[in-house]
Amino acid sequence: MQFDRLRFPIKLTFAIVLALFVGFHFNLETPRWAVMTAAIVAGGTAFVAGGDPWSGALxxxxxxxxxxxFIGCFAAVAIMIATIRAPAVMLLLCCLWAGVCVWLSSLIKVENSYALGLAGYTALIIVVSVNAGNGSPLLAPQFAVERCSEIVIGIVCAILADLLFSPRTIKKEIDREIETLLLDQYKLLQRCVAHDDKEEVDKAWGNLVRRTTALNGMRSHLMMESSRWxxxxxxxxxxxxxxxxxxxxACETFLIQNNRPHYIPPQYRLLFEKEINSLAELHKHLKTLRRVMSAAGSKSTPVTLVSWVGAATHYLLLLKGIHTNSRISRIEADVLSGEVVVKARSAETHHAMINGIRTFVATALGSLFWLYTGWTSGSGCMVMLAVITALAMRVPNPLMMAKDFLYGMTVAIPLGAIWFMFVMPATQQSMLLLSIAMGLMAFVAGIFIQRRQIGTLGAFVGTLNILVLDNPMRFEVNAFLDSALGQVIGCFVALLVILLIRDKSKGRTGRKLLNRFMYAAVSALTTNSARRKENHLPALYQQLFLLLNLFPGDLNKYRLALTLIIAHQRLRSAEIPVNEDLSAWHKQLRHTADRVIASRSDDRRRYYYQRLLSEFETYQQKLLHYNAPMAVAEPVHRLVDVLTRYQNTLIQI
Known part of the structure; x- marks a missing residue:
């Protein structure tokens, strides 16, 4: 639809023009901050979303x-008060603050990391701007208050534009996705029961993992939209x-058949050959499956199929409630309060440290060079260094984002020159003409931003910055060139820093993730009822999704991770004999597995890994001694076999 394609450019134009009007109407000192904030909030959200963002995201x-x-402003004032007599120390402390904020932002959720990254470079911008002015630190509190107030105005303008121009609700997408997701889950089970080609099964479950992760992200957007959900x-x-x-x-059903071809009885193979094309058909088919399983009894029914049918039944129950958003029934409450979900710890600690070091080194070297030379473009260069190294580090490809900024800032020079030297001076006698000039630029930029055209967002924000929308406006060509040159050089230096300080944490993070899968499988061996009720599945699949992003196309790593997740789930539900001897061995196995993860050298890691395998051999003998059922002995044997075959992958980086 035509309006859908134009809705975001209109929304961006309205936000920019409104922020511009408010800034000049109330005689703000630097109205460009309000305008740039509206552009960054609205444009950045759309650039990430690849189109008009969902309601609530903005x-x-x-x-x-x-x-x-606000956090950055408080930090800037505190640093300036503490180091008012030492400008070099003041700037270095701000650089250290920026590095720490980037390090911490790399350890939290991506959707919340923006606040910490912004807090880091805001403090540096305030200190740099004060020193670039008249050098009086006494202006810092006034500068911080002005920045906060103008940024709030810009954000309010962007939010008003989002509310006025038909924000898109994500609820319809969620309703559609949860239905198709369940139907595709059934198709995966069909492939696994029929024991189809391994490559096809891998492709199917990998796609379902991505879609499930995306659905969980949609849930976050839904909560941003309104509290009524x-x-x-x-x-x-x-x-x-x-x-x-x-x-x-479903995947466990496939894996078991590698060693036990007759695991699925013939009657169930026939039942799962039926094609299902709608939820109504699936609902009827699940009823048939439950009746057949009840009549056949637990001994002749594969346990994985029983678990799948039970989970699908609960899925259908919750699906209806999501569609209607009705009151939670007693049966639903039992499903919702079944288990305690354990959150995943970040596996990217080394990556986070590299991010923090990049930001600190880039900004610290820029600060020292600026102080030593007194370079007039130094303040603009410092600001770009801080912004790029703070925001680019958390995206999947920091180098690409740095290039995007560099391309954009390069384009901003001729574009900004046309507006600064010809368009803007002709609009000084009329607020309407000024609004039309800025609105036209915003509308065209909005069309390209929602297409994710490389360099567009950087060019738009960079142009707004070098236009120097102050009150009153002064058209000084030297100041314009200084600002434009500083932006481009800052982007180039940030790109060099990312290239020179290489992030080699990919292999380390991959090994850490695989070791965590191994530890999860080992820790499932417990008779502690509280530990057995903990639901680690979302955390494990979150880490599996990270593994998929780190090593695209590496099927062996995915299969190993999935096999360990399956082992964790099966051992978690297994009826392990309860006695003190086995409980002591469970504790010993967890301790040794933890030492494998904690070891920093390959030799120590290999030593503890071999010790873990030998302890598992002893543990299997104890299971035979205590007459453990096949439902316990078999998954333990499969786990030991996997740990033995993949020990080099789990030990080495």
Whole structure:
């Protein structure tokens, strides 16, 4: 539809023009901050989304920007008060603050990391701007207050534009996705029961993992949209676990048949050959499956199929409640309060440290060079160094984002020159003409931003910055060239820093993730009822999704990780004999597995890994001694076999 393609450019234009009008109407000292904030909040959200963002996303980003700005302003004032007599120390402390904020932002959720990154470079911008002015630190509090107030105005303008121009709700997309996701889960089970080609099964479950992760991200957007979706949010959170359970049980059915071809009885093979094309058909088919399983009894029914049918039944129950957002029934409440979900710890600690070092080194070297030379473009260069190294580090490809900024800032020079030297001077007698000139630029930029055209966002924001929308406006060509040159050089230096300080943490992170899967499988061996009720599945699949992004195309790593997740789930539900001897061995196995993860050298890691394998041999003998059922001995044997075959992958980087 034509309006859908034009809605975001109109929204961006309205936000920019409104921020411009408010800034000049209330005689703000630097109205460009309000305009740039509206552009960054609205444009940045659309660039990430690849189009008009969902309702609530822009508001969430705006609130994060307000929080980050206030934290950064308080930090800037505190640093300036403490080091008022030592400008070099003051700047280095701001660089250290920026590095620490980037390091911490790399350890938290991506959607919340924006606030910390912003807090880091806001403090540096305030200190740099004060020193670039008249050098009086006494202006820092006034500068911080002005920046906060103008940023809040810009964010309010962006939010008003989002509310006025038909924000898109994500609820319809969620309703559609949860239906098609369940139907595709059934198709995966069909492939696994029929024991289809391994490559096809890998492709199917990998796609379902990505879609389940994306659905969980949609849940976050839904909660940003409105608090009235609280009940749907609870159901979607449980639905995430159920979807991952369906993937796990289907893949376990496939793996078991590698060693036991007759694991699936013929009557179940016939039942799962039926094609299902709608939820109504699936609902009827699940009823048939439950009746057949009840009549056949637990001994002749594969346990993975029983688990899959149970999870699919709960999925259908929650699906109806998500559609209607109705009151949670007693049966649903039992499903929702079944298990305690354990959150995943970040595996990117080394990557986070590299990010923090990059930001600190880039800004510190820039500060010292600026202080030593007194370079007039130094302040603009410092600002770009801080912004790029703070924001680019958390994206999947920091180098590409740095190039995007460099291309954009290069284009901003001729574009800004046309507006600064010809268009803007002709609009000084009329607010209407000024609004038309800025609105036209915003509208064209909005069309390219929602297409994710490389360099567009950087060019738009860079142009707004070098136009120097001050009150009153002064058209000084030297100041314009200084600002434009500083921006480009800052982007180039940031690109060099990313190239020179290489991030070699990919292999380390991959090994850490695989070791965590191994530890999860080992820690599932417990008779502690509280530990057995902990739901690690969402955390494990979150780490699996990170592994998929780190090593695209490496099927062996995915299979190993999935096999360990399956082992964890099977051992978690296995009826392990309860006695003190086995409990002591469970504790010993967890301790040794933890030492494998904690070891820093390959030799120590290999030593503890071999010790873990030998302890497992002893543990299997104890299971035979205590007459453990086949439902316990078999998954333990499969786990030991996997750990033995893949020990080099799990030990080496």
């Amino acid at each position: 508001r969430h980003r705006g609130m994060l920007r307000i929080i980050g700005t 609280q009940k749907a949010n609870r159901r979607l959170k449980a639905l995430n676990t159920l979807s991952l359970t369906l993937i796990t049980q």
